[in-house]
Amino acid sequence: MSAPTYDLGKLHGGLRLEDHKSESTAHAIQRAPVPKHLVLPIAQHVGDAAQPIVGIGERVLKGQLIAEPDGTLGAPVHASSSGKVVAIEPWPVVRRYGAKAPCIVIECDGEDRAIERADTPPPYDTLPPDVLLTMILQGGIVGLGGAVFPTAQKLMQAVTCELTFLILNGVECEPYISCDDVLMREHAHRVLGGAQILMHALSLDIGYVVVESDKPEAIRRLADVLGELGDDRLVLKQVPTIYPSGGEDQLVQLVTNLEVPSGGLPTDVGCLVQNVGTAAAIHDWIIEHEPLVSRITTVTGDGIAQPMNVDVRLGTTVADIVNFAGGYTERAQQLIIGGPMTGKSVTTDEVPIVKATNCILVLSEPPVIGDERPCIRCGECAEVCPIQLLPQQLFWYACADAEGKLRRHGLTDCIECGCCDLVCPSHIPLTADFRKAKGRIRELADEKARAERARRRFEARNQRLDEERQQRDRDLAQQKETAKRAGPAAIAEILRRKQQKSDED
Amino acid sequence: MEFVRREAPYLAPKADVATMMLHVLFALAPAVLAHVWYFGPGILFNLIIAAVFCIAGEALMLGARGRGRHIQTTLADYSALVTAALLALALPSLTPWWVTATGSLFAVVVAKHLYGGLGFNVFNPAMAGYVVILVTYPLDMNLWVAPRMGDIDYESLTIIQTFMYTLTGSYPDGLTFDAISRATPLDAVQSGLREMRTFAELRVNPMMGDFGGRGWEWIGNFTAIGGFWLLIKRVIRWQIPTGVFAGLLIPAGLMYLIDPGTHATPGFHLFSGATILCAFFIATDPVSAATSPKGRFVYAIGIGFLIYAIRRWGSYADGVAFAVLLMNMAAPAIDYVTRPHIVGHPRRGEKQ
Numbered sequence: 001m002s003a004p005t006y007d008l009g010k011l012h013g014g015l016r017l018e019d020h021k022s023e024s025t026a027h028a029i030q031r032a033p034v035p036k037h038l039v040l041p042i043a044q045h046v047g048d049a050a051q052p053i054v055g056i057g058e059r060v061l062k063g064q065l066i067a068e069p070d071g072t073l074g075a076p077v078h079a080s081s082s083g084k085v086v087a088i089e090p091w092p093v094v095r096r097y098g099a100k101a102p103c104i105v106i107e108c109d110g111e112d113r114a115i116e117r118a119d120t121p122p123p124y125d126t127l128p129p130d131v132l133l134t135m136i137l138q139g140g141i142v143g144l145g146g147a148v149f150p151t152a153q154k155l156m157q158a159v160t161c162e163l164t165f166l167i168l169n170g171v172e173c174e175p176y177i178s179c180d181d182v183l184m185r186e187h188a189h190r191v192l193g194g195a196q197i198l199m200h201a202l203s204l205d206i207g208y209v210v211v212e213s214d215k216p217e218a219i220r221r222l223a224d225v226l227g228e229l230g231d232d233r234l235v236l237k238q239v240p241t242i243y244p245s246g247g248e249d250q251l252v253q254l255v256t257n258l259e260v261p262s263g264g265l266p267t268d269v270g271c272l273v274q275n276v277g278t279a280a281a282i283h284d285w286i287i288e289h290e291p292l293v294s295r296i297t298t299v300t301g302d303g304i305a306q307p308m309n310v311d312v313r314l315g316t317t318v319a320d321i322v323n324f325a326g327g328y329t330e331r332a333q334q335l336i337i338g339g340p341m342t343g344k345s346v347t348t349d350e351v352p353i354v355k356a357t358n359c360i361l362v363l364s365e366p367p368v369i370g371d372e373r374p375c376i377r378c379g380e381c382a383e384v385c386p387i388q389l390l391p392q393q394l395f396w397y398a399c400a401d402a403e404g405k406l407r408r409h410g411l412t413d414c415i416e417c418g419c420c421d422l423v424c425p426s427h428i429p430l431t432a433d434f435r436k437a438k439g440r441i442r443e444l445a446d447e448k449a450r451a452e453r454a455r456r457r458f459e460a461r462n463q464r465l466d467e468e469r470q471q472r473d474r475d476l477a478q479q480k481e482t483a484k485r486a487g488p489a490a491i492a493e494i495l496r497r498k499q500q501k502s503d504e505d
Numbered sequence: 506m507e508f509v510r511r512e513a514p515y516l517a518p519k520a521d522v523a524t525m526m527l528h529v530l531f532a533l534a535p536a537v538l539a540h541v542w543y544f545g546p547g548i549l550f551n552l553i554i555a556a557v558f559c560i561a562g563e564a565l566m567l568g569a570r571g572r573g574r575h576i577q578t579t580l581a582d583y584s585a586l587v588t589a590a591l592l593a594l595a596l597p598s599l600t601p602w603w604v605t606a607t608g609s610l611f612a613v614v615v616a617k618h619l620y621g622g623l624g625f626n627v628f629n630p631a632m633a634g635y636v637v638i639l640v641t642y643p644l645d646m647n648l649w650v651a652p653r654m655g656d657i658d659y660e661s662l663t664i665i666q667t668f669m670y671t672l673t674g675s676y677p678d679g680l681t682f683d684a685i686s687r688a689t690p691l692d693a694v695q696s697g698l699r700e701m702r703t704f705a706e707l708r709v710n711p712m713m714g715d716f717g718g719r720g721w722e723w724i725g726n727f728t729a730i731g732g733f734w735l736l737i738k739r740v741i742r743w744q745i746p747t748g749v750f751a752g753l754l755i756p757a758g759l760m761y762l763i764d765p766g767t768h769a770t771p772g773f774h775l776f777s778g779a780t781i782l783c784a785f786f787i788a789t790d791p792v793s794a795a796t797s798p799k800g801r802f803v804y805a806i807g808i809g810f811l812i813y814a815i816r817r818w819g820s821y822a823d824g825v826a827f828a829v830l831l832m833n834m835a836a837p838a839i840d841y842v843t844r845p846h847i848v849g850h851p852r853r854g855e856k857q
Contacts, residue, residue: 012848017516175516249848249849253848259848259849260849261849261850261851262847262849262850263849264849328506332506332508333508333509334508334509334511334515335508336513336515338513340513340514340515340516341513341514341515341516342513342514343513343515344513345508345509345510345511345512345513345515346508346510347507347508347509347510348506348507348508349506349508361515363515366509366511366515367516367517369517369518370521370578371578373522373578373582373623373624374622374623374624374625375624376522376623376624376791376792377624377791377792377794377796378525378791379742379791379796379797379798379801380520382796382797382798382845383742383798386848387847387848387849388845388846388847388848389847390796390797390844390845392796393796393840409844409847410847410850413847413848413849413850416513418513418514418516421514421518422514422516422517422518422519423518423519423520424518424520425518425520425521425522425524425525426521426522426624427518427521429512431512431513431514432512432513435512
């Protein structure tokens, strides 16, 4: 067993929140049964939606490719059980707050037959990195921490940078969510196996496996497996339980004491961050040849009868999973996909579980919060902001719609972690206001870009017309000139012909 | 099943303005009790009068500003009561009611609501109200009674006499201003030093107590108890109290070291007048203070230094109110120059 280390960088602010994790970690991971229908959105990742390659009525097998990536940024989608494609139609999804997006609907036959892979690829450590990256792309793997950025593209970008560290993110700092915790407890070897593949693909020598201090069981298991592996490139790091230390940039800062530049990526400071779930998915695909067709999702909250962690096939609807977890309690009123700080609230439980769904949180009645009151500039928001912004000033500028000031005070650096909301004595929904202000800034930028384009088009047109006119003038002048020069000769000719005619007469 | 749609985060905020203000009110209780003990029950009358006028002023202005339906929630944030309490603590225990009323109304109506109400006032309302009555009723503001001591020949006023004075502003039968009033230690030291007497000489007077004057120093101690409680409760942060003390005590200490004869000790400056009240309760008004942590420290140092400057070179015995108002004006500029480093942005002097 190798002991975790604690040497850490500094992270400003943050909050200690009631964790509410023990409800869902009381039992081992449960396997959800094959549902009647699977609803698989073709856009489960950042980037361009995948293109369906199956037709309605076609029979598919578990693990079969049903939509392939289209465009530069994307990931494929695989069928998560065997059955028949019955529809490709709009369906409510989480990413648009319950609005509809195109999905492939599969009627399952319940046999759950997996597709057979024709070939068995050689062991990963004999493969060159580029082949390995292409393989990862085919596995449909995306960042499972919630950002769902296609992993292959993230790695392809990373190999072009000078990297020092792989950081495996097992922090899971949001309350209620425990899917990474139970994954590390029960499948530490898959997580660390994935880490080894990543280290090989990127030829890295230092890998930090970072876990928050409130997960002693996971730390113990990881340490045990690390001891078995005897891989001294991997180091276990324990970080204090403070929200939001699990944010990618925050984790880099916490682990390496380096700040990810504004608007930049962790690779700018030599770090590649991967969620532990993503690492396990990479392991499953490269070693076991199973593409990303299921994930562990926490089903919890006081609106759920039996909170638990479920290993669930992607495409299963929230309603099916909640049924599996004993159904709703009488108090259930809010359905949140994700955690209580950054999750998305949806109105219907018809939405399917997708690659991003780390948590289904069903809460009772929203707390009675007093009206929004004027800001008294107490500065508590600035004390907890992990980016060291001054939310009280940003709020002021957002109310005044002062775009320049908002930019200078770093609005676009806001990670929307929600800490400032929780400490605000005036109950101002700061995060929501900042989200809106960011939208306005984007709109303004778009408008500016549009205006700029229009201006350039207009100027180009003027220039073109100008040139055409000049050309016409030049042509005319030339014609005149020619005519002038040709003039005497022509007159002579006419006179000559006239003469000739009269002579003939 | 249909669910409620909300925006993240979904957890309830932990704090609210009313609780913060209530904490401040509770934290002022020890100071008020000490004040009653040393200077008689006058402060209680002042408190009641200030509270009545502050609340009336607030209700009136909310009505006038067309925010009538917010009257209940706004009054329930207790901010008007905090203004009233701070003003009452700044007044001499014998103050006619109209003086208190003028200060209260100016504080709430002009300094607070004409600027847009809670959160928008540029100046600390209590200090603005105090300064207005300080310049309009200078004599009344100078009528400090002697602190209860037992070893000096001085008749304290009874409750009835105090109440009648508050109501009518006329001295009890057979007493004059000179018979009742005593110079405060700050007054005595300021004028004494200007009369070329040494600080050591002035200290011998039993009125001077151990550090900051009999009564005053103990009111200071009790105020500090409330102040520390606010720090523990995180209603205020360390930057402002520390800054005020540093800004006042460092120049006071240096001057005393250079010439102990003509300068009061830092201890005197700390425990006399409203230093401690200012550090924990007045300068810490978040609305009119600078807002970033570093900015608050700078702001508070400015207040501390101005208090010293006014006490040492000014014509007023104490300078808390003026110091606070002056620094209120500087707060936006301080905020601008003390913006914290945003994570991921180039640090000062660093090229991107």
